[in-house]
Amino acid sequence: MTSYLLGLDAGNTMTKAVLFDLQGKEIGAERRRNPIRFPAPGHTERDADRMWQDSAEAIRALLQETGVEPSDIAAVSTSGYGAGLYLVDERGNPTRPGIMSTDSRANHVIEEWVRDKIAPENELRVQQRLWSGQPAPLLAWLQAREPGLSQRTHRILFCKDFLRGKLCGVFDTDPTDAGIAGLSDVTKQAYDPDFFAALGLEGWVGKLPEIAPSTAVAGKITATAASLTGLLEGTPVVRGVVDVVAAAIASGIRAPSQMSVVAGTFSINSTLHTSPRIDRLPLLQSPYPVDGLYLATEGSPTSASNFEWYCKSVLGPVVAAAAEDSGRTIYESLSSRVQSAMDRPNNILFLPFLFGGPNSAPAGFIGLEAAHTSADIVRAIFEGIAFAHRLDIEALSAGRDVASVELIRLTGGAARSQPWAQIFADVLGLPVEITRCSELGALGTVMASAVGIGEYAN
Template sequence: MYIGIDVGTSTVKAAAFDAEGRELKVAARPVRLGMRGGTVEQDMDEVFGAVVAVLEEVSGEAVELAGLTGQGDGVWLLDRDGRPVRSAVSWMDGRAAELVDRWLADGTFETVFRRTGSAMFPGCPGPLLAWLDSHDPKSLDAATAAVYCKDMVFQRLTGAPRATTDVSDASMPFLDPRTRAYDNRVVELLGLTHRRGLLAPVSDPVATGEARGEGLPAGTRLSNGPYDLAACALGSGVTAPGDGLLIVGTCLASLVATTDLDLTGEPAGLYISTDRPGHWLRAMPAMVGTAALDWVLSTTRIAHDEVDALLADTPPGANGVHVLPYFAPSGERAPFVEPRLRAELTGVSLESTPADLVRATCEGIGYAARHCLEAAGLTGSLAVCGGGTRSPAWMRLLADVLGRPLRVMEGEVGARGAVLAAAERYGVALDTGAWTRSTAVVEPNPGRAAYYAKGYDDHLARLDAARARARG
């Protein structure tokens, strides 16, 4: 048995696989997000308790090894014993938007991107640490490490004497992708030199340890990383330059494998360092994916299992209803950074139906994905994974909007990638072709693809106008 643990933003999952990559069992637990006035926080003890609970459901006596992945960014402050200093600040948090605005205006933002390939956004560690340094210095004083979600879980599962992270999580915003080490000039530019000691040491390759017996059998071999975006790329077999992955989850993440580190152009997204030096994932992780549809469904009191029928009940173009799906409190970060951007719903009349609202939202998310994938440099095949893949109608719509075939990866792809990373780290031979085999290929309809190509141009025009309004 091989176990992958994926500590997501709203759901914690563990999946058990056999040696051929077949899922044996999956367990999931929801975790709460505390949202108030643009702040988004999570209770670390609740998150860890959910990890232990799902592991107890799927673990057996003969666990060969386990791999860990989880949500990225945010700030998870730990003391010297690996215990929480305060609630974790989520990557969805918007409190540092004014700092990002200031750095955009004075050139700091662009300078950081040119050095690291990371376009900062309010919920990434740089702005959040700077905000905490000004508004909650006592928490930073009490902490010995500012880590990422999976790093906290790894330390508590293994009892490691100190917190560490890996190159994938460290990629935003302090890591130099060429040296794979922290860029102290970036730390200085963000006013954090006196907090430099909080940055967790980077384990390259990823850290390993043995489980202490919580959730996993004592002595189980466990590896820490990569974080969820890179783990999903591994689990989808996206490693050849030019191939891409679209993750239709809470975050709408577009990734393209590359060996070309290009720090020119409009600063946006990031370069995620991988376990292979000289290989990166050009990532355009838009802030909101399925979360946008979830909001529409909850607001209209429509159940998730009604989505496919509703998509069939209204034509392409949603009878004139349009959605710009930028629902995050911290604005947007890919393929551009606009902290003040908000969602827009237009073209609604008394004749508009719930089906129109649902289709317009799904189309808007598709247009945002196309924008991100083009900016990331997609030239090869495209895999798709995440909760959105459970809707066949949405997958057909996405293939049409993107105008290309989709290689659908169902199941727990992040957990699968975590296992493959652990196997590589421990020298355990697994058939990666079998582990990353797609479950279906969805082809676009030529007529609808042509229609959506024009719709995409309209989307970009609406977006330009919305960005201008956001800037005041």
């Protein structure tokens, strides 16, 4: 009998069900798009039940496509985007739509906390900066505008924990998700009641998920989940890790000399430290389930999602169809054309701030001329996104307790394009290494599950 590990990774745009063998080789993958709802300006939401149904469908399709017997699945684990918010009742059913980490409805909440001078002290309590896509400001916003929601809600969850709860009926979290959510003391890996009291969120404390080890078995596949997914009832479900941490683990990040860079919906740039950074608080901070280290992250919504917008909104389905007729995706087609534009001058400046920029800087192109081709424009997009990463990395490299980085492990959309990866190396001035696996979130969380079932010591 051959054993396999199944990882379910739900990002901001796609949920992936991926099967690996016990050596980490990818056997197969099924993907389902996660539709985003925009019920009001600045609001980005998701139908949590729809995400679960699509995830179950992806798992069933994966088993059918690979021909793997459910009895050969040794363990299942989940990963997902950090922050945002999923609220459920006692049966694990959503009490409102899920909120994405890209949501900005709570901007004014953060502004009020800064104005009232309660932000700095409470940022120190969770060892990271407070920002609008985190659960705390979102809870404050909901508390003021959706009366009765707290009474209907039994548990506060994050993306991966909602899906794992649907698989095994246990709705808790791990230190990586609780940390990156900005709700727990990263050093103690526990909640601080003073944090919630200071922000007027005492009523939610009893609804916080228990924090338990990332590599422990949380529960087993329930009969209901088995009927929906095709998995075997009783299969172990390991708690798993948040996607930022999963990408770093799967990239082999083990030392402060290595930096994890993810070019996805967000620019995600992370370094390892022997203790949490408090001299200059990063955007995100989390315990790292390797060697007792901590992961500090700077990020912004300025990465490959800008390129995806250009492909979909500017070029449109006709261009995408033409690329697919040639046997390639539109992304692969454009990437190959960029190579032809690398040897000629290009003064186009692209500002990758379609989803928000520093000090409300606008997005757009500067310096376009009639002689420019689509390859020149895409090259400018690639360069603009790489420089946006550099802005975040420079912020991560400021202060006293900084990592001495010698190389970068690049994942996400840019890692699938040789010219784009080279642009990253040129802009950042460091060697860039690419991983062989394409689904790093799923791989990182199944590495946790392999430890959880005793296949590996760590």
